[in-house]
Amino acid sequence: MARFASVAEYSAKHPKPADISFAYGTAGFRTVGSTLESTVFRVGLLAALRSQSKQGRVIGVMITASHNPECDNGVKLVDPMGEMLQQSWEGYCTRVANAATSDELVAALAEVAEAEAIDAAVTPRVVYARDTRPSGPLLQAALEDGLAALGTDAVSFGVVTTPQLHYYVRCLNTAGTAAAYGEPTAEGYFAKYAGAYLRLVEGKQHPSPLHIDAANGVGAPEVRKLAAVAASPYLQIEVHNGDTETPGKLNSGCGADYVKSNQRAPAGMVLAPGSRYCSFDGDADRIVYYYADEHSTFHLLDGDKISTLIATYLRDLVVAAGVEGLQVGVVQTAYANGNSTSYIKDTLRLPTVFAKTGVKHLHHEAEQMNIGVYFEANGHGTALFSPAAVATLRAATPQTPAQQDAIGRLWALRDLINESVGDAMSDMLVVEAVLACKGWTLAQWDEAYTDLPSRLLKVIVQDRAIFKTTNAEQTLTSPPHLQDTVDALVARVPRGRAFVRPSGTEDAVRVYAEAATRADCDQLAYAVAGAVF
Ligand code: 16G
Ligand code: ZN
Incomplete structure (x- = not known):
């Protein structure tokens, strides 16, 4: 050859x-x-x-x-x-x-x-x-x-961050076409997102500084560059855990995964009530927000909260724009907190579907929607405007200044969202823009719904290959009868929900459980793990 x-x-x-x-x-x-x-x-x-x-x-x-x-x-x-x-x-x-x-x-x-x-x-x-x-x-x-x-x-x-590389690939392959995504350079990336952000927040109150835990990873230098390009009182940031030089520091006791898994602030950050905090992961494709209330209690705003915030804002803009044919939908995984799903269905009245864990699965589901918002609970996600939605927006003729404003905001949001993949920096700007437009603190954002207590356990088994699932990983088809056992355990607990899935990244099986109370939730999680073992 x-x-x-x-x-x-x-x-x-x-x-x-x-x-x-x-x-x-x-x-x-x-x-x-x-x-x-x-x-x-x-x-x-x-x-x-x-x-x-x-x-x-x-x-x-x-x-x-x-x-x-x-x-x-x-x-x-x-x-x-x-x-x-x-x-x-x-x-x-x-x-x-x-x-x-x-x-x-x-x-x-x-x-x-x-x-x-x-x-x-x-x-x-x-x-x-x-x-x-x-x-x-x-x-x-x-x-x-x-x-x-x-x-x-x-x-x-x-x-660079993982989403920056995804952005460059998309830009290079769309250059010179009607779908041109942007300049395939660092300057192009920062200019695109900073510009769209400033279009959305202009004229609003200047927000207080956002504290960013960069997991001692590549997000630290990159988000500093973003803030420098925005050079605006609308984007004041303070970067913590920004040491990319000292060996051993990356993701250690910090970052989005640590904060989400441990439900606590990262190393090196003391939370002041009233301030805004977020954490990136080591390659800056995930983000979670958090704050402390006046009793110094920690509150997490995870991927589900980010997705509902973005979906709410998009839905409100679609209504305000008065444009027929735009429809916002939300994609979640089985890890989404049950109260987030109820909130999307019952309060926002938006369609929602479940996809298997892993960004590619959510992305493909979101592509089926008109405007699809997708997030994993761990903070990985983005939103996609379908070609049909773009065509509808392009053809829209606003009848009032309010409609014109809403349509302009939908365009700006589309520019602000990294449509190639979930992107901590782009998602951060979307959240900051929505909060600025609504004049909300993190506590006000958090009021939409309260998370059910949940527990995620890792179970080491002899052979994870025997664990097979269907129904977006919510139901086991193998080993035989294990799902019946899980169902029986779940049925005993008010608002109980649990599932078992083999990890796609580790030699282990994951058990997720939630319930109305912390005690019931933990009992359910350990009972299901016991049945798996
Ligand atoms: C990968 C996925 C992440 C998912 C995780 C689940 C991408 C880019 N990353 O890190 O989205 O949450 O796997 O891991 O898709 P698990 O299968 O071990 O639970
Ligand atoms: Zn990542």
Whole structure:
């Protein structure tokens, strides 16, 4: 195979560890960083093939392990519109990553090329970036070898957030078309989001400073740049946990995942009543908000709260715009707090659906909606305006200044939202804009509904592969009869709900439970975990 002639030589520099098998999971490959060199090299090869299969459109590669410990790392592919890799390619990735020898590797690549009828004459185009992890530079070098082995036209975006890389990919592939997304540069990214934010908040009261826990990750320098570009009293920020230099600090005792899981403020932040706080995760694609009340009690505003805030604002704008044919819907996962779902259905009266865990699943469901808001409870999400919604907005003729204002705000919101993927910086600006427009504090936002007590447990089992689910992971189909046991336990508890699902990122099974009281909730969670074990 002439086209793969250089692969063996490059591959010899990045041998696969014999005793490890790799799997392209929910968010790409993710494991201990020091074991990933061969995998990242091979992802370079796959990115090139993926680009060729898309007639040379630009494919993205992001090296990050998000909220996971600093010693971990990971790699994922980004498809042309900035979305996650098409699922049918995940199997190819796993197969290529596990080829034991150079010959097997070349054979696996040849299989992909044949199955996808790839034209070898197309020059592959790939852009890539990484987060601040210490294993990043070595893995980036391995990636560059993979790209070089197939003669790829490759560009590095350096150290940026995951959503920035998604944004660049979308911009590059839409440049010069009617769907042009923006300038594929750091300046373009900041200008687009800062500009849309300022259009929304202009004339409102200047907000107090927002305190940001940046998880000691790449979000710290990037959000500072964003604030500098906005250069406005409407965006005053104070960055905490912004140390990307000291080894061991990334995600340690801080970040969105820590705050959501532990329901407490991150290290190094003492919450003053009345102030606004938020946390990013290590690659800045997740965000949660929180505050302390006058008794210094901690209150979390998670992905469900963010999604209901955005959905409420969008719904109100749609009504105010007086435009027929716009419909806001919300996508959640089974982890969404039951009271958030009731609030969306019963109070907001908006359609809501459940998707499986993992951004790609929510994203696809939201694409089916006219205006789809999607968030995981952990703070990962965004909103999508369908082509139909955009066409409706474009054709709208406002009859009153109020309608004109609402339509202008819908356009500004669309510009402010990163439609390629959930983005902590973009989501932060959306939340800040909605709060400024409504004149709300975090406590006022929090009043919409009260979370039911919930508990998430991790159960280590012998073989998680026997756990199979349906109904957006809410119902077990295997092992036999376990769902009946869960149902019986749930039925005993007022407002009880529980489900069991195999993790897509760890060798474990997750148990989620909620109920009307903390005691019932915990009892239910532990009883279900006991049945699983
Ligand atoms: C990945 C997903 C995240 C999901 C988590 C669930 C992306 C980019 N990330 O981190 O959205 O919440 O997996 O992990 O899709 P689990 O399957 O181990 O519970
Ligand atoms: Zn992340």
